[in-house]
Amino acid sequence: MTNKNLFDSKANGLIEHDHNHDGIDRRGFLKCMAWAGTGALCVIEGGVLKSYALGSQAGGKMKSRKVGGLRFVQISDSHMGFNKPANPDVVATLKAAVDKINALPESPDFILHTGDISHLSKPSEFDNVDQILKATNKEIFFVPGEHDVLNDDGAMFRERYGKNSKGQGWYSFDKNGVHFIALVNVMNLKAGGLGALGDDQLEWLEDDVRHLKSSRPIVVFAHIPLWSVYPQWGWGTDDGAQALSYLKKFGSVTVLNGHVHQTMQKVEGNVTFHTAFSTAFPQPAPGAAEGPGPMKVPSEQLRRVLGITDVNYLENRHALGLVDSSLV
Amino acid sequence: MRRRLLNSGLSIALPLVLSMTLALPVTRAKSEEAKSSAMEVRVDNFTFALDTLTIPVNSTITWVNKDDVPHVIASSDGLFKSKALDTDDRYSYTFSKAGSYSYYCSIHPKMVGKILVR
Structure with a gap:
């Protein structure tokens, strides 16, 4: 494409x-x-x-x-276990995403998965994804989507993917001078509201970045968009702005989300917001349908609306490049 | 959602298709007073078919998920909560005391509804 x-x-x-x-x-x-x-x-x-x-x-x-720096890939919304007409074979499309990653001209250092790994939080669904992603031979960092924490407030998710995480699964780490922050905004959601981080996580975030120099590039990743994409469909995070207020001092902030199953980008000051393709099924553009559910497209078009995001950080250039590529 | 979208690959055609198909089955109002003691609330297209429902004491409400994605029915004050309901799964709750009961989908919290028990 x-x-x-x-x-x-x-x-x-x-x-x-x-x-x-x-x-x-x-x-x-x-x-x-x-x-x-x-x-x-x-x-x-x-x-x-x-x-x-x-x-x-x-x-x-x-x-x-490239003169150093790092390169990583974001994948999202695998929805393993989904089998409805919008995509009867999510195994095949996740495998196609893995092939895409393995065929990149420059191999990524690691992978971020921004949630909805599973469709129904079943162990067999997580097992399937783990098995398929093994073929990348990469370290993978996860955050949960709402589909991954359906019946146990995320206990199984944390057992599998968040052993060193704090609270309900948030954590941070550093790679080649870039500070990565994994946030959880799919739990304890309030009636009538949007995604939520909660006070405990916000407090942790403020503390996590306090000691960092403002020149440090920041990458935040979470499932539901931290910015207000389309609140009518719940595509936003109630306390996302509060989280971003703690990141104001930084010259380069990149926010990577999933959930909306389509690519969107917005640049606001020093912050770049980006949402990734799903590897499972597309969803309608905001307001283009009655609701935000899985969208059926002609089968020959499906792989054009699924894909991965390749992210490239150029050392000393203050830069994060984002490339969305569809499966075909 | 599934049936309606099946034949419409172009998103630009969706509003028209949806408005046509929706016009047919909606003979009920969004809020309704039930005469029987058992009522069904369809969950379709990320909405509760009846967002306000008035029922007699000891009535049983059954929610049925008609979406391609799961929903979780939860009362706003923690009184009841379903497991994740996949497509066509059902969850029932019997209201034994008069009062106003707000509920929502705990994973899609924009979805809200209310049961008035008299």
Whole structure:
């Protein structure tokens, strides 16, 4: 899935907007927004947003740009156990996602899974996913989706994926100078409300980042979007803004979410918000259907609306590049 | 949800399809006073078919999940809570005391409903 026809051929499928100033290039930003979800790559470097086409040429450019840093992949919403018409074979599409990861021109250092690993929190569903993801040979960090904590407040999830986590499953870790924060916003939800982090987790978060220098790049990952994507469908987090207020001092914050089963991106100040494809089934665009449930598309189109996100951090460049690619 | 979406691959066609199919079965109002002591509340498209329902004491309500994703029926004050209901799963609760009972889906908390027991 590429957009070569949208790009200037003289630039070999590559458009850069480097105006050597710190403001975001408005034209580049808008183009990037237009391509979001259709195979574009958006990179922020020193506050300047650049756009690249997906494909071997752009991939080659990115590879040659790497001077250290790290590279990881986000996958989301595997919904193992789902077997309805929107995707009768979620095993096959998760395996296709694994093939996609293994075929990346540059192997990722690790993988983030942003929740809804299972559809019904069954041990056999978690087992299936674990077995399939083994083929990546990568370390994998998980956060739970609401489908992973259905009947036991997340006890089984934490037993499997969160042994060193705090509270209901939150934790943080460092990789190559980037600070990663795994948040849980799918438990103790209040009637009429959205996703929720809760006071204990917010307190922990404030403390977790207090000692960090403002130059440290931050990556936050959680299942439900921390930003208000579409509250009418519950696509947001009630106390997400509170969490983000603790991250204001940092120059580079990237927030990675799942839950909405489609790619969306928003840049607000130093914060880039991004949601990933599902590997199982698509959901409608906000407000495009009566409800947010699984969306049936013609079977030959299914793998075009499922996929993975490849994330690239360039050391000393203050940059996190996000590439969404569909399964085909 | 499943049946309605089956033949409509283009999301742009959804609002039309949905409004047409919805017009047929909705002969009940969103709030209703039950005459019998057993009532069914369908859970469909992330909504409770009857968001306010008035019933006599000792009536039994049965929720039926018609969505492709699970829902959990939970009273707002912790009085009752179902296990996760997969497609076509049911959960029943008998209301033995008069009062107002708010409930919601504990994993999709935007879904709310109310039972008035008289």
